[in-house]
Amino acid sequence: MTKKTLVIGASLKPQRYSNMAINRLRMYNHEVVAFGLKSGKVNDVEIDTELMSYTNIDTVTLYLNPKRQQSYYDYIIGLRPKRVIFNPGTENPEFYNLLKQNEIDYEVACTLVLLGTGQY
Template sequence: MIKDKTLIVGATPNPTRYAFSAAEFLQRAKKEFIPISIKRGEVLGEPILDLREKPRLEGIHTITLYLNAKHQEEWEDYLLSLQPERIIFNPGAENPSLFKKALAQGIEPLNACTLVMISSGQY
């Protein structure tokens, strides 16, 4: 299976939020993304999946987090079960516990900024 999708965790329809900007940057870079959150709505025509339902997803290469560590706790096992290649902990989303769990499962954890990574060609 080809892993080429980015899961935006903490997605929002609010265009003033960084999670929304990440979707814009990914779309411009022609990267497929899936928004997921406890919020409803859509992002650039993509419906926001309900994180509470823990939908079965395949082909996730990258998880980019826009939730702080406290709000990640409930979803850690679910996110790791998606077996991404990497997890990006954007500023404010750093989580040493999940970082270590990802490493232990062979997932590359990065304390980085998705927007900067895309803009600088590091994505």
């Protein structure tokens, strides 16, 4: 079953983990939408530079440091994803608590590892 995933902190640079995650998610046939600072395309995924009202988001995977996440708390909670993945370097206990209060699951994990080990 594919899981519609929003990548926040998407980058056009191939060496960035968010870029690798988009490619790997597509390789596993997951539907992907992406938000980043620069518009462009990674694989067949357009990177949006404006916050969109995406629907049916299963997973939000974060590639933003905790300070930069703060301005997206309400937006992410408003999307009502089933879960949020905090990739290495994005760990944020303050946001974990907000997600818990809103009954949204979260994982402190690496999207690339989850995909590679069949745990996504």
